[in-house]
Amino acid sequence: MHSLLDALSYELMRNAVLAGVLAAVLCGVVGPFVVVKRLAFLSDGISHAAFGGMGACFYFGLDPLLGAVAVALGCALALGLLDTEAIRSYDAIIGVLWAVGLAIGIVFVYKTPGYAPNLMTYLFGNILLVSRHELAVLAVLAGSVLFILALFFKGIVAVSFDEVFARVQGAPVRLLMVLLLTMIALSVVILIQVVGIILVVALLTIPPVICLMFLKDLHSVILGSVLLGVGMTLGGLTLSYLYDLPSGPAIILLGAAVLLAVYLLRKLRGGAPRLLPDLRG
């Protein structure tokens, strides 16, 4: 434990912990919507597409975070404005965004003269590289997400739950969907810094999936997911520090282990986990 406290005396480590907590709070707040509205694939698509923006900014000597935000928001807007009922291959469109964004990013990174950044850092994240400046940007983004949700909570819940009924009630369904996707996009950008593009979706889904096995109402699921997410992130960082593991995978694997343990415990005790079987159907 002593060495852990020592580690916190480094700014690098303090920044990492703060970034981790910010990310975990967002996972808890946004993740339940991703899980219940089945937007995991969409979130993953936005995450990969964002790499296009990061690569382009890198090539032009700008802050990659800026590119990630721009592309993620662009995707959220485009996907939110598409009429999902009219477009049957919605998931195919997400797939195209995913691949094209990633390809653009790789081309830009490849063509950047001089020192080529380590692709692995973007793909798998390195929370220890989060600078004080980036931390400030992340805090602003996280604040925006919480603000949007607090303001439109009633409508966003209604649209996530039952779009048809919300439309009959005269709610601006399209706008609310765009807002929900915007929240997801901003969260994804923040999470990229922590666990990297490829692992984002796990951090968004693991805490809510665990909570949905026990809890009956959305407020408890959100609160529980925030707490679980913070625990997962800090625990993973600790493991990463103690055993010299890459931080992103350490966080995800810790979460996955908890998920598996909770699931098996519930199965052994006879109470069939409520959500997992439902999610398949």
Place this chain on the structure above:
Amino acid sequence: MTPLSQPLLEARHVTFGYGREPVVEDVELAIHPRDFLAVIGPNGGGKTTLVKILLGLLTPWSGEVVYRFPGGRKGRLGYVPQFSTFDKSFPLRVSDVVLMGKLGSRGLLRRYTKSDHAELEAVLDRLDLTRLARAHVSEISGGQLQRVLIARAVLSDPDILFLDEPTASIDAESRQVLTELLKDLNRSIPIVVITHDVTSIAPLVQHIACINRRLWYHAGGELDQAMLEEVYGCPVEMVTHGVAHRVLHDHPHHGHAHDHPNH
């Protein structure tokens, strides 16, 4: 024209389809204050599609749906879908779902108020759901869920209430509760019910519309053999004199051309 005879909703020459073939064609229909309209027709005949058009959920290829609520205000429509349009694993309690009936009544940014909650209690009580208020939506039976959806629509204080097969998964006792409720609501608002089984609500029905791509409207709650045969394209058995009864045989050959998802 007296205000009472002025229709609240009018469909004019409405045509709509999902693919190339129209599912409903050149439909003319008017809903007046305090109408009780039963919409019947074969499977795939366009019943649910018609209601979705009237609700504004689907935009007609041609023709139009005109709403005319008193004072030119934007009216509220209530909708009880046949199949729940949501995922039952969503972490919400019965009371949370019913409360969404109040979504449209105030500004989007406003939270649900105390009076919303008071109305919620009343509606739950009326539909015998108070005991289930804190249950998770995945824990209740099909019939109970049906009552939850009806409660949600009633709470929205609609100017017109649409119900899609409300008696399909409901037990005899709930059916009694529902019939009383609809009768009561019909004193102030028009009600449109899609049904396979007009007998279950026969005493309430004032008008019948049969739809099988085209719509046959029949003022008055009685149907004659010739009209039903024209709609269904086959002989139909009338069970009791003067009251329309369900079609006793399935005729898949007639509906297949317009097969489409029911919701």
